[in-house]
Amino acid sequence: MSENGKINAIVATDCGSTTTKAILIKLVDGEYRLIVRGEAPTTVEAPFEDVTRGVLNAIREVEELSGHEILDGEEVIHPNDGMRGVDLYLSTSSAGGGLQMMVAGVVKSMTAESAERAALGAGSIVMDVLASNDGRLPHEQIERIRHLRPDMILLSGGIDGGTITHVVELGQIISAADPKARLGAGYNLPVIYAGNKDAREEVVKLLENKTSLYQVDNLRPVLERENLGPARDKIHDLFMEHVMAQAPGYSKLMGWTDAPIMPTPGAVGSMIEAIANRHDIEVLGVDIGGATTDVFSVFQKTFNRTVSANLGMSYSISNVLAEAGIDNVMRWVPFKLPELAVRNRIKNKMIRPTTVPQALDDLKMEQAIAREALRLAFEQHKNFAVSLKGVQQERTISEAFSQSASGETLVNMMDLDLLVGSGGVLSHAPRRQQAAMMLIDGFLPEGITRLAVDSIFMMPQLGVLAEVHERSATEVFEKDCLIHLGTLVAPVGTGQEGKPCIKFETTLPDGTVVNEDIPFGEMKVYPLGIDETVSVKVTPARGFDAGAGPGKPFESTLSGGVVGLIVDTRGRPFNLPTDESERVRRLDKWAAAFDAYPSA
Amino acid sequence: MAHAYTPGLRVSEKTVIRKERRLPIKGEVVVAKGDRVTSDSVVARTHLPGNVQLVNVASKLGLPPEDLPSVMQKKDGDPIEKGEALAITQGFFGFFKSKVPSPCEGTVESISTVTGQVILREPPSPIEIDAYIDGEIVEILPEEGVVVEATGSFIQGIFGVGGEKTGEIAVAVDGPGQPLDESLITEAHKGKIIVGGSHVTWGGLQKAMEVGAAGIVVGGFDDPDLKRLLGKDLGVAITGHEDLATALILTEGFGEMAMAHGTFDLLKSREGRKASINGATQIRAGVIRPEIVIPLEGGAVDVHEGEGSTTGLEIGSLIRAIREPHFGSLGKVTDLPNELQKMESESMVRVLMVEFEDGEQALLPRANVEMIEE
Numbered sequence: 001m002s003e004n005g006k007i008n009a010i011v012a013t014d015c016g017s018t019t020t021k022a023i024l025i026k027l028v029d030g031e032y033r034l035i036v037r038g039e040a041p042t043t044v045e046a047p048f049e050d051v052t053r054g055v056l057n058a059i060r061e062v063e064e065l066s067g068h069e070i071l072d073g074e075e076v077i078h079p080n081d082g083m084r085g086v087d088l089y090l091s092t093s094s095a096g097g098g099l100q101m102m103v104a105g106v107v108k109s110m111t112a113e114s115a116e117r118a119a120l121g122a123g124s125i126v127m128d129v130l131a132s133n134d135g136r137l138p139h140e141q142i143e144r145i146r147h148l149r150p151d152m153i154l155l156s157g158g159i160d161g162g163t164i165t166h167v168v169e170l171g172q173i174i175s176a177a178d179p180k181a182r183l184g185a186g187y188n189l190p191v192i193y194a195g196n197k198d199a200r201e202e203v204v205k206l207l208e209n210k211t212s213l214y215q216v217d218n219l220r221p222v223l224e225r226e227n228l229g230p231a232r233d234k235i236h237d238l239f240m241e242h243v244m245a246q247a248p249g250y251s252k253l254m255g256w257t258d259a260p261i262m263p264t265p266g267a268v269g270s271m272i273e274a275i276a277n278r279h280d281i282e283v284l285g286v287d288i289g290g291a292t293t294d295v296f297s298v299f300q301k302t303f304n305r306t307v308s309a310n311l312g313m314s315y316s317i318s319n320v321l322a323e324a325g326i327d328n329v330m331r332w333v334p335f336k337l338p339e340l341a342v343r344n345r346i347k348n349k350m351i352r353p354t355t356v357p358q359a360l361d362d363l364k365m366e367q368a369i370a371r372e373a374l375r376l377a378f379e380q381h382k383n384f385a386v387s388l389k390g391v392q393q394e395r396t397i398s399e400a401f402s403q404s405a406s407g408e409t410l411v412n413m414m415d416l417d418l419l420v421g422s423g424g425v426l427s428h429a430p431r432r433q434q435a436a437m438m439l440i441d442g443f444l445p446e447g448i449t450r451l452a453v454d455s456i457f458m459m460p461q462l463g464v465l466a467e468v469h470e471r472s473a474t475e476v477f478e479k480d481c482l483i484h485l486g487t488l489v490a491p492v493g494t495g496q497e498g499k500p501c502i503k504f505e506t507t508l509p510d511g512t513v514v515n516e517d518i519p520f521g522e523m524k525v526y527p528l529g530i531d532e533t534v535s536v537k538v539t540p541a542r543g544f545d546a547g548a549g550p551g552k553p554f555e556s557t558l559s560g561g562v563v564g565l566i567v568d569t570r571g572r573p574f575n576l577p578t579d580e581s582e583r584v585r586r587l588d589k590w591a592a593a594f595d596a597y598p599s600a
Numbered sequence: 601m602a603h604a605y606t607p608g609l610r611v612s613e614k615t616v617i618r619k620e621r622r623l624p625i626k627g628e629v630v631v632a633k634g635d636r637v638t639s640d641s642v643v644a645r646t647h648l649p650g651n652v653q654l655v656n657v658a659s660k661l662g663l664p665p666e667d668l669p670s671v672m673q674k675k676d677g678d679p680i681e682k683g684e685a686l687a688i689t690q691g692f693f694g695f696f697k698s699k700v701p702s703p704c705e706g707t708v709e710s711i712s713t714v715t716g717q718v719i720l721r722e723p724p725s726p727i728e729i730d731a732y733i734d735g736e737i738v739e740i741l742p743e744e745g746v747v748v749e750a751t752g753s754f755i756q757g758i759f760g761v762g763g764e765k766t767g768e769i770a771v772a773v774d775g776p777g778q779p780l781d782e783s784l785i786t787e788a789h790k791g792k793i794i795v796g797g798s799h800v801t802w803g804g805l806q807k808a809m810e811v812g813a814a815g816i817v818v819g820g821f822d823d824p825d826l827k828r829l830l831g832k833d834l835g836v837a838i839t840g841h842e843d844l845a846t847a848l849i850l851t852e853g854f855g856e857m858a859m860a861h862g863t864f865d866l867l868k869s870r871e872g873r874k875a876s877i878n879g880a881t882q883i884r885a886g887v888i889r890p891e892i893v894i895p896l897e898g899g900a901v902d903v904h905e906g907e908g909s910t911t912g913l914e915i916g917s918l919i920r921a922i923r924e925p926h927f928g929s930l931g932k933v934t935d936l937p938n939e940l941q942k943m944e945s946e947s948m949v950r951v952l953m954v955e956f957e958d959g960e961q962a963l964l965p966r967a968n969v970e971m972i973e974e
Contacts, residue, residue, distance in 0.1 A: 172717060176721075310836055345854075351759045352922045356923075358965055363945035
């Protein structure tokens with residue numbers, strides 16, 4: 001910090017598996033703003049094997065671009081004095097495969113699921129979930145632990161005062177596997193025990209000599225409530241102490257930063273949670289990377305995160321094809337390409353993951369794959385972001401008839417207020433309209449939803465910054481990080497192309513009066529700038545619901561963005577025609593409505 | 601700007617190759633520093649701990665877990681045979697005794713009075729690792745393995761399947777652009793590493809497997825054929841554990857693509873020599889590419905190359921386009937403009953100007969070329 005205790009300049013880095021990104025934030029005219037961003041290849045692997053090389057290179061690029069001096073040799077200059085030095089240096093990391101965990105609990109859909117939620121929320125990749133009822137024999141579970149070599153294990157199970165036997169059995173399995181840590185041969189694997197407090201003594205007997213055992217409060221003390229905070233915090237501490245400290249160069253980096261290094265997805269998650277809390281809204285965020293796709297959501301004030309470890313746009317691109325199937329990918333492509341060519345092309349991207357689409361058709365192909373990756377990752381998220389299972393509920397007769405039960409998904413697209421996309425394919429799409437279309441097609445929002453993208457993917461750095469200096473993180477997030485694309489109006493219901501769907505009435509800021517009956521099967525985009533709002537009247541036709549109920553009209557004030565006001569009457573559920581030429585005609589029509597691609 | 605470089609795959613005529621051969625867990629190294637070894641020489645061995653079996657003795661006998669010690673016939677650490685009694689109840693006056701037999705041979709690892717379970721560990725299983733390449737032991741990693749060194753040719757592929765194999769190099773095509781089909785493969789290729797040209801057909805691959813070839817090194821292969829070979833769509837490029845008698849290494853990529861001249865000519869010049877190949881590929885953090893190692897007897901090394909190359913692109917550098925619309929074409933860099941340029945896709949990228957072998961000039965994203973090291 002500077003001598004007067006004020007924060008004037010901040011540098012933050014994010015060490016990804018391929019690229020290390022640095023941002024410089026400064027206080028300009030009383031406001032925190034992003035000044036520049038720099039990047040350099042990550043240097044965790046041979047021949048460098050020292051993450052700080054990449055960090056220094058990325059910061060040097062920031063220095064060159066901004067003229068602000070940050071480094072004195074290999075040291076970050078503290079404090080800030082004009083164009084020299086910074087008051088805070090922070091970092092996140094997902095290099096070297098990020099944080100990889102195994103979790104265990106007694107019942108797969110109860111304590112094991114809570115443990116998984118705690119691990120995911122902390123920013124980890126969950127390699128496997130062990131449960132007493134997961135259908136595997138003990139020797140199979142033991143073999144699995146040995147084979148996977150996680151960075152740490154989170155053991156839960158039993159509510160306080162509940163089963164001891166099953167928890168001890170899980171402890172026995174971990175003990176028999178005698179697990180070894182993934183990095184560094186010379187230390188014991190960290191195991192966090194967050195289960196029934198009555199089983200602690202037995203768990204200690206079993207594991208204290210074979211592992212580095214830590215105990216925290218039960219993460220599911222009663223069936224009706226989760227208490228994930230203590231387990232999540234412990235995971236963060238151990239991530240620093242054990243995992244990061246073993247990775248090449250990290251002990252040096254840990255000495256440089258002014259706050260603990262956070263796992264990248266953990267930092268993004270806390271940013272998403274902060275937006276939802278600040279504005280009291282339901283938020284869905286996605287980060288589509290090369291290897292993995294993370295989905296974050298806050299619905300009914302509950303935060304959830306999922307990682308689809310093998311859905312991504314480069315390393316995992318071929319797996320998107322394998323999981324979605326070629327027909328699902330090709331349905332988004334507005335031209336014909338033989339299956340052989342498609343398959344070879346996708347495999348070639350997998351084996352040379354750093355290439356970029358040069359030709360327009362190639363770009364359309366990649367964006368088709370992105371839609372499917374988003375759709376699949378979101379499916380997984382919906383299945384995971386559910387209310388607590390096993391909770392006894394008192395029900396009224398009508399609830400019993402509507403079959404509502406514990407364990408239902410919390411994700412309700414009609415309630416969603418804001419959808420934020422980030423990751424190369426969305427943040428770096430040549431036209432923002434393309435990002436909007438990918439988000440709409442991948443997630444199929446319903447009713448009224450604002451859409452945004454993370455301009456240059458700096459949510460990780462802002463997430464870690466929010467932990468120590470919330471004001472700067474918030475200001476930069478609102479002004480420089482989020483790019484609002486606009487607001488989407490998408491009625492639920494289906495019909496025939498050309499038949500009535502909704503009536504849309506508004507007066508745009510330039511005075512244009514819109515009074516349109518928009519038939520089913522259309523995409524309409526009206527210009528409405530980033531800081532502009534308009535009052536609209538939406539009247540759905542019979543059988544369609546745009547947010548107020550089937551056939552019910554409503555008025556609302558909607559915000560604009562770089563794309564504008566979008567009306568999507570293609571229906572929910574959404575279906576594409578099976579007839580090839582008809583499908584291509586519609587894709588072309590919708591892309592034209594957005595002016596998404598240069599005309600041929 | 602940070603220094604941008606595009607490393608190519610290594611193709612070295614003569615270099616020093618070092619291979620670390622490590623046991624998965626600690627064990628015994630059976631060779632000494634300075635020993636000459638062949639690819640199949642065992643260099644280290646160990647025993648993997650046996651499988652674990654859990655037997656809930658208390659529930660089998662209908663006893664509370666805390667009563668377990670009174671019926672156990674074995675204690676922690678005792679050896680036990682399959683079928684031997686683990687626990688026997690007293691019965692009534694010596695009659696109606698119940699017995700729990702051991703489901704396996706092994707040792708008793710623990711007896712729990714909380715869960716009523718007895719953990720048995722089966723006998724350890726031996727594993728050995730070989731030298732993989734012909735060469736000399738230059739370093740001993742105590743209790744863990746060795747480093748084998750050889751002087752020879754070293755070629756990296758872009759993608760492969762199948763693990764480590766050895767065999768003699770046999771070139772089956774006339775040139776790098778000729779596809780390898782079944783008509784070119786004969787019984788004489790048994791145990792050989794067959795070098796093809798632009799592509800191996802499904803028929804060619806099957807024939808190679810039928811005659812028992814050790815491996816195939818070729819420019820390209822079709823993805824639908826890979827799916828047939830593996831029995832599934834390969835989602836993530838982590839390979840090497842497939843149970844294939846014939847390993848397959850691609851030097852260029854998927855589809856039909858002439859093998860680079862340099863690679864083909866080098867393999868041709870090594871025809872008849874013994875090579876060690878490994879199809880294992882991992883395209884993730886910690887990249888592993890498939891490889892072909894051809895040890896040569898003795899002789900000083902002309903060129904010693906480090907792991908990977910960090911040479912920057914320069915005007916005159918030889919490159920290969922690695923993405924449509926010029927995929928596979930070779931050319932020379934003629935200009936390296938600094939400014940970002942807009943592509944047909946409207947992506948703004950750093951570019952280079954290239955003149956292809958046929959004289960055509962094109963602007964390509966720097967990310968879409970691979971340097972060919974001469």
